[in-house]
Amino acid sequence: MAVYTDISEEELAAYLKGYAIGETLSYKGIAEGSENSNFLLHTTGGVFILTLYEKRVERAELPFFLGLMQHLAQKGINCPLPVARSDGELIGELAGRPAAIITFLEGVWMRRPTATHCREVGRALAGMHVAGADFSMHRPNRLSVAGWKELWERARPMADSYEPGLVAEIDAEFAAFEKGWPVDLPTGVIHADLFPDNVFFLGNSLSGLIDFYFACNDLFAYDLATCINAWCFEKDHSFNQTKARALLAGYQSVRPLEEAERRALPLLARGSALRFMLTRLYDWLTIPDGALVQKRDPMEFIRRLRFHRHIATAAEYGLKDA
Ligand SMILES: Nc1ncnc2c1ncn2[C@@H]1O[C@H](COP(=O)(O)OP(=O)(O)O)[C@@H](O)[C@H]1O
Numbered sequence: 260m261a262v263y264t265d266i267s268e269e270e271l272a273a274y275l276k277g278y279a280i281g282e283t284l285s286y287k288g289i290a291e292g293s294e295n296s297n298f299l300l301h302t303t304g305g306v307f308i309l310t311l312y313e314k315r316v317e318r319a320e321l322p323f324f325l326g327l328m329q330h331l332a333q334k335g336i337n338c339p340l341p342v343a344r345s346d347g348e349l350i351g352e353l354a355g356r357p358a359a360i361i362t363f364l365e366g367v368w369m370r371r372p373t374a375t376h377c378r379e380v381g382r383a384l385a386g387m388h389v390a391g392a393d394f395s396m397h398r399p400n401r402l403s404v405a406g407w408k409e410l411w412e413r414a415r416p417m418a419d420s421y422e423p424g425l426v427a428e429i430d431a432e433f434a435a436f437e438k439g440w441p442v443d444l445p446t447g448v449i450h451a452d453l454f455p456d457n458v459f460f461l462g463n464s465l466s467g468l469i470d471f472y473f474a475c476n477d478l479f480a481y482d483l484a485t486c487i488n489a490w491c492f493e494k495d496h497s498f499n500q501t502k503a504r505a506l507l508a509g510y511q512s513v514r515p516l517e518e519a520e521r522r523a524l525p526l527l528a529r530g531s532a533l534r535f536m537l538t539r540l541y542d543w544l545t546i547p548d549g550a551l552v553q554k555r556d557p558m559e560f561i562r563r564l565r566f567h568r569h570i571a572t573a574a575e576y577g578l579k580d581a
């Protein structure tokens with residue numbers, strides 16, 4: 260459940276006076292998601308998502324995320340559009356939190372994605388990378404190596420209580436990343452969290468992308484590596500090369516990878532596994548039991564990290580020659 264901040268009918272009615280989307284018909288907290296508080300909102304003007312931004316989203320960065328959605332939508336990417344307030348602003352304040360209203364996107368996320376879905380995701384990710392090329396705003400990735408290190412410093416004292424030996428293992432990982440993390444690969448605007456719950460489908464057709472609140476400027480191939488982690492492992496933690504092959508082929512059908520990106524893919528996938536392990540571990544160790552938030556298991560990503568450590572070339576993911 261991700262409703263960290265609840266709102267009353269009166270607060271909502273007062274907030275909606277700042278918009279031209281009519282009166283509330285109904286609203287309810289959305290159980291899914293983990294970062295922000297989301298509400299499904301029906302008004303006399305339509306169906307919307309109301310988001311109150313929580314701990315990992317800085318108010319000053321909202322213009323980047325909301326501006327990006329506007330930019331991508333203009334370029335034909337199916338994603339939510341922020342709804343402007345009557346005063347022209349996209350961001351308001353509700354229950355003491357920064358808040359925005361975005362359009363509702365039809366579709367459902369795939370609990371059991373197939374290789375067909377993975378191919379569609381690869382294509383959509385590359386489409387987003389291409390469409391973001393002329394987006395004028397810039398946001399560094401706060402969850403790249405330096406940001407991981409900060410998270411790790413906070414989680415490290417408790418990490419061995421979660422998994423004995425984890426401190427030594429992750430310290431050694433940092434040594435590898437600090438030495439070898441690539442900096443000279445093609446970069447641009449990346450989604451940075453394109454997990455199955457952030458991609459909607461109608462049947463086998465991809466109907467849209469949501470949740471741009473980790474988007475930033477970083478390596479395109481890192482975004483693709485995150486999709487390998489998010490889409491190509493089974494519930495029993497085994498790697499599914501058929502799905503990865505489809506994901507990579509879908510991506511390359513729109514944006515072929517450069518040789519240096521191919522070479523870097525195993526290290527990028529390992530780094531991406533560390534990044535998601537760390538946010539999960541930090542939340543696991545710090546969110547109190549009983550809080551109305553579904554905690555995600557860090558172990559899944561410790562396993563992925565160990566898997567990628569033994570991958571020598573991207574051909575093992577099923578990457579074909581260009
Ligand atoms: N534009 C949208 N259209 C339809 N549903 C949405 C939209 N945005 C969010 N949702 C719903 O809210 C859930 C949580 O949204 P998400 O942005 O992933 O939250 P969080 O940032 O907290 O992880 C999604 O799984 C989906 O069910």
Ligand SMILES: N[C@@H](CCOP(=O)(O)O)C(=O)O
Binds near residue numbers: 456555
């Ligand atoms: N995808 C991340 C957590 C972020 O959650 P989301 O609901 O914003 O996708 C993970 O799996 O750890």
